[in-house]
Amino acid sequence: MVLKDTNFVMKKAVSLAKNLEGNWSVRMKMALNEVYIDHYLSQPLTKEVIEKLLLKGISFRRIKKHFKVGMDEISSLLAK
Template identity: 55%
Template sequence: MNLNYKKTHDFMRKAVPLAKEMEGDWNLRMSMALKSVLIDHYLNEPFSKETVLKLLAKGVSYRRISKHYGVYHRQIQTILN
């Protein structure tokens, strides 16, 4: 995914209200909110090797990926190989 100005702006517009609802350090809240928005964005993309790799890089578990896409752990392993 190539992040251009418009996509980055949309992500930030979604992340700021989430961060405002949280408590604690602003930088940490914003980081967590932005990560959450990016994960939601990747989960809305179709099931592919690139999408799975992006989700795994963001720290999403195999279990969450398999439950979201309705696939088994072995199918995820197969697509990654």
């Protein structure tokens, strides 16, 4: 991510966190995770994107449904 992307992500996360209830730090963490997931899902399917999504807690099933690929395609990307 470049600085422009980071600024956009933070603006989006703050506005999302303001709509949630509870402790600010918890709301901000949840909002940042959601915005990062949306950002990575908008990227083309690569090994790095899959790894980042898995680190953020996204399931293989959600990745398969979003990118409309099979498990064999995901496995082949991760094996490289």
